Amino acid sequence: MKIALLGYGKMGQVIERIALERGHEIVLKKSSKDTFDGLENADVAIDFSVPDAAVTNISTCLNSNMPVISGTTGWLENYDKMVSLCNEKQGAFIYGSNFSLGVNIFFELNDHLAKIMAKFSQYKVEMEEIHHTQKLDAPSGTAITLAKGIIDNSDYSSWALENAKDDEILIDAKRIEGIPGTHSVFYNSEIDSIEIKHTAHNREGFALGAVIAAEWIVGKKGIFTMKDVLDLR
Structure with missing residues (x-):
């Protein structure tokens, strides 16, 4: 080819x-x-x-x-x-x-978890993405895809980088030298937290x-x- x-x-x-x-x-x-x-x-x-x-x-x-x-x-x-x-x-x-093959599997896991968690209003979802300092956009496209997966399967309507409203997913976008890409989704309640995470080790x-x-x-x-x-x- x-x-x-x-x-x-x-x-x-x-x-x-x-x-x-x-x-x-x-x-x-x-x-x-x-x-x-x-x-x-x-x-x-x-x-x-x-x-x-x-x-x-x-x-x-x-x-x-x-x-x-x-x-x-x-x-x-x-x-x-x-x-x-x-x-x-x-x-x-x-x-x-x-x-990434692993990230696309992670997308499927994220969608499935969002469907489950939509039934439990005591959990608030937040996300974190970390990339190298050369990455120009924030949040990452991967983070936006993850947020869309949650929005499509829950009552959340959008995402925000700061000051998220009750129906918005807060995305904490960090830029740290040498990080290929790490994405985490957190469901936090007063009594516990559930987290899924994908970490890329290289490109x-x-x-x-x-x-x-x-x-x-x-x-x-x-x-x-x-x-x-x-x-x-």
């Missing part, structure tokens, strides 16, 4: 190494100053860029009939536009706030999941998620 890497920072470099280990070829490594020359030689594109570049990268791929995987966060106000463009072009697109899991998603989407049409890739529906 021939892969175009849109974004060649630390994540892009780990994706490159894992893709090569799995027998694939990298035909384009695009950073912010580069053009899309060579995109036409790829079978699939993987976007791990920055929020300001994601929409251009994704739309260029969809307009070029190129399946695209995006793990860039911080641009989701334009997600519906990309879905519409994908449908219009009959393309193939996966966005994931986190491509390998994110990169492997993205390559697996790229392998899966080639030859398909539509808008998908990691639930589809991992058969978690």
